[in-house]
Amino acid sequence: EDQVTQSPEALRLQEGESSSLNCSYTVSGLRGLFWYRQDPGKGPEFLFTLYSAGEEKEKERLKATLTKKESFLHITAPKPEDSATYLCAGFTGTYKYIFGTGTRLKVLA
Amino acid sequence: DVKVTQSSRYLVKRTGEKVFLECVQDMDHENMFWYRQDPGLGLRLIYFSYDVKMKEKGDIPEGYSVSREKKERFSLILESASTNQTSMYLCASRPTGNNSPLHFGNGTRLTVT
Numbered sequence: 001e002d003q004v005t006q007s008p009e010a011l012r013l014q015e016g017e018s019s020s021l022n023c024s025y026t027v028s029g030l031r032g033l034f035w036y037r038q039d040p041g042k043g044p045e046f047l048f049t050l051y052s053a054g055e056e057k058e059k060e061r062l063k064a065t066l067t068k069k070e071s072f073l074h075i076t077a078p079k080p081e082d083s084a085t086y087l088c089a090g091f092t093g094t095y096k097y098i099f100g101t102g103t104r105l106k107v108l109a
Numbered sequence: 110d111v112k113v114t115q116s117s118r119y120l121v122k123r124t125g126e127k128v129f130l131e132c133v134q135d136m137d138h139e140n141m142f143w144y145r146q147d148p149g150l151g152l153r154l155i156y157f158s159y160d161v162k163m164k165e166k167g168d169i170p171e172g173y174s175v176s177r178e179k180k181e182r183f184s185l186i187l188e189s190a191s192t193n194q195t196s197m198y199l200c201a202s203r204p205t206g207n208n209s210p211l212h213f214g215n216g217t218r219l220t221v222t
Contacts (some may be wrong), residue, residue: 009222032208043213044152045114051208087152091208095140095165099152 002027003091006100014063016077021103023088024070032091033071035064037084038102044087078107112136113214116201120154128187130217132200138212139205141183142177144168145196146216152199158183159205190221 004025013019025033032051036044048057050066057064061082063074073086085102092098116131134141140159144152144167154167156175164175171220172194176184183202197218201211 018129021162032210034210036213041216041218043115043201044211046210047213049210073170083135089152091213092206094155095142095157095159095167097152097154097211101151 002098004098004100006103010104015109018076021073025090027090029092030090034089036087037061039084080107080109083107113202113212115214115217117217119218122190126190128190129196130185132183133181134202138202142201142202143185144199149195191220195221
């Protein structure tokens with residue numbers, strides 16, 4: 001069965017303390033891996049798409065990487081406004097997106 | 110930027126009521142989706158529409174139906190609301206033909222009492 005697992009479930013960081021969020025997947029025929037940010041009470045906001053192992057994407061303090069078994073979202077020198085839930089999703093084609101349950105990130109000032 | 114608009118942020122309905130959740134997108138996307146999001150369960154697909162009047166069941170279609178009469182609008186219908194349908198409902202859209210990400214609306218928090 002296709003599955004996406006995110007860890008940790010929750011993470012508390014001090015402002016400026018860099019860390020990584022993990023998204024491991026067992027998905028047959030992965031055609032894309034997506035990262036989203038979700039603020040409380042809002043819909044997920046698209047961040048990155050990764051298509052092949054070795055690919056990296058960056059945006060401000062965030063960098064996403066992909067291997068054949070997992071993806072990482074690296075957060076460098078986070079700020080309180082980076083606090084959110086981060087979701088990853090594997091795409092297998094047609095309409096099938098498999099979402100993880102997310103990592104709740106809290107950055108303390 | 111893609112804009113997906115869900116008509117209600119919060120809804121409170123009674124058990125047995127018929128409930129309509131509306132979603133509109135402004136980017137001429139062919140594909141539209143309805144998910145529900147529950148703590149610990151992630152996003153689960155209810156229905157998917159790949160074109161006007163076309164629909165496919167997702168992973169949890171029971172108790173729901175959908176309508177897509179116009180390309181920009183996708184409605185989710187709860188025929189007879191039950192308390193286990195209390196959830197956050199998310200609409201999404203994407204263009205067809207490539208491995209595109211989904212673009213989500215801001216969700217409708219539905220409470221059934």
